[in-house]
Amino acid sequence: MNFYNSEFLTTHSQSIVDFYKDRCVDNDLGGYFQNYLDDGTTFNNGFRQLVSSTRMVVNFCRAAKLLNNDEYLAIAKHGLDYVEQQHWRESSEAYAWTLQDNQPQDMTQQAYGYAFVLLCYAHCYKADVIDSDIKISETFDLLESRFWQVEEGIYADTIYDDGSLCDYRGQNANMHICEALIAAYDATQSPIYLEKAQHLANRFCFELSAQSLGxxxxxxxxxxxxxxxxxKGDPKNLYRPWGFQPGHQTEWAKLLMQLNTFQARPEFVEKAQYLFxxxxxxxxxxxxxxxVYGFDTDYQTCDSDKYFWVQAESFAAAAMLFDETKQPQYLEQYTDLWDYCWQHFVDHEFGAWFRVLTGANQKYSNQKSEAGAKCDYHTLGACFDVLEFSFS
Incomplete structure (x- = not known):
């Protein structure tokens, strides 16, 4: 089967959207249902998490353009309204990380969440769901004023309910902020976003990585x-697992390749190849x-589970590297990843992908998507990224 062509990627993307489009809108509480069993049955219907709320908006914004269906814009606007009217709490000028039946449960401010608010606004502006880029600049300003650490040159992660800043520092939120800044630049052409994205790429992929095997x-x-x-005792942590994450190496590789399209940086391509x-x-x-999900400093597997997003981000990076370098191993690896995912991750009965498998490719449960953990943003986004990078 030929996975490296626009017809396949478009058809598969449509099949993912089809899983969600007729069952995701909650007309009672607003926003989207975020928890799904394999067959599409929803559960824990009143629970909302900021990451899924914003990522699903992104899904429908991108689908409207790349699948040529403006009907998805209304679904995107429905989700954006929920982000603005429920997640955003005007009284405290802060985002609810989680809500239950529209009541805030966790008001911890996470840079990771703000990253996806920024990404959401960037794609809403690009898709004409909103007609001004002011929300992009306002969200960027919030990131700068609340999380940016000038002396460290990175964003902090967490602000507690009492307003104090956690001293934890991590790459994950910064990586997704970089992703959002790329989208913001693509939507607005404002150089401040490109410059900040380039800075984060340099900081994490070159300067800080010099301490950790590159x-x-x-x-x-x-x-x-x-x-x-x-x-160290929690290698399966949802956002902060121990060890090296292969999927984050390949995701950074993808971001480096995207940055290279805006402003040619041979060192970015070289580093993307190294990471991948x-x-x-x-x-x-x-x-x-x-x-696999993780390996240690001796390159030994520390978590053999297989996660959907690791495979998806990796096939996107492989496609971009092949398109840029023409080195055949990247097309072979892209195809091998797709062969594997087609056999084990794609749900050919009900649609979309399974979330996580054991090392031996067995499902843990019949829960396909969970708030904060999966809404097929990675799978759909990876297909869209390849369509835009290699076939547009």
């Missing part, structure tokens, strides 16, 4: 040294297929 480590001490003890090559060679499961 790879991007997940967690840092307040002195910005790799924190090898943080979550190491991640793929150390994380590919030669027996069961697929990329």
């Amino acid at each position: 790879l991007v480590y997940e967690h840092f001490t307040p002195e910005l040294e790799p924190d090898l003890e943080y979550n 090559d190491i991640a793929y060679s150390k994380a590919w499961d030669t027996f069961h297929g697929g990329l």
Whole structure:
């Protein structure tokens, strides 16, 4: 099967959108249902998490353009209204991280969440869901004033309910802020967003990675040294797992390739190749297929589970590297990833992808998507990224 063509990617993207489009809108509470079983049945219907609320808006904004269906814009606007009217709490000028039946549960301010608010507004503006870029600049200003650490050159992660700043530093929120800044630049052509995205790429992929085998480590001490003890007993943590994340190496590779299209940086392409090559060679499961979730500082697997997003971000990076370098191994790896995902992750009965499998490719449960963990933003986004990068 030929996975490297626009017809396949478009058809598969449509099948993912079809899983959500007729069942995701909650007309009672507003926003989207965020928890789904494999067959599309929803559960925990009143629960909302900021990351899924914003990512699903992004999904429908991008689908409207790339699948040529303006009907999706109304679904996107429905989701944006919820972000603005429920997640955003005007009284405290802050975002609710989680809500239950529209009542805030967790008001911790997470840079990770703000990253996706920024991404959401960027794609809403590009798709003409909103007619002004003011919300993009306002969200960027909030990130700058609340999370940016001038002396460290990175964004902090967490502001507690009492307003104090957590001393944890990590790459994950910064990576997604970089992603959002790329989208903001693409939507507005304002150079401030490109310059900040380039800065984050340099900071994490070159400067800080020099301390960790040239790879991007997940967690840092307040002195910005790799924190090898943080979550050592919790390698499956949803946003802050221990060890090296192969999927984050390949996701940074993808971002570096996207940045290179705006302003040619040969060192970005070279670093993208390094990150991808190491991640793929150390994380590919030669027996069961697929990329494992994590490896340690000796490149030994520390979590053999297979996650949907790791495979998706990796096939997007592989496609971009092939398109840019024409080196055949990247097309082979793209195809191998798709062969594996087509066999094990794609739900050919009900649509969309499964979220997580064991190392031997067995499902843990019949829960396909969960608030904060999966809304097929990674799978759909990876298909859209390849369509835009390689076939537009």
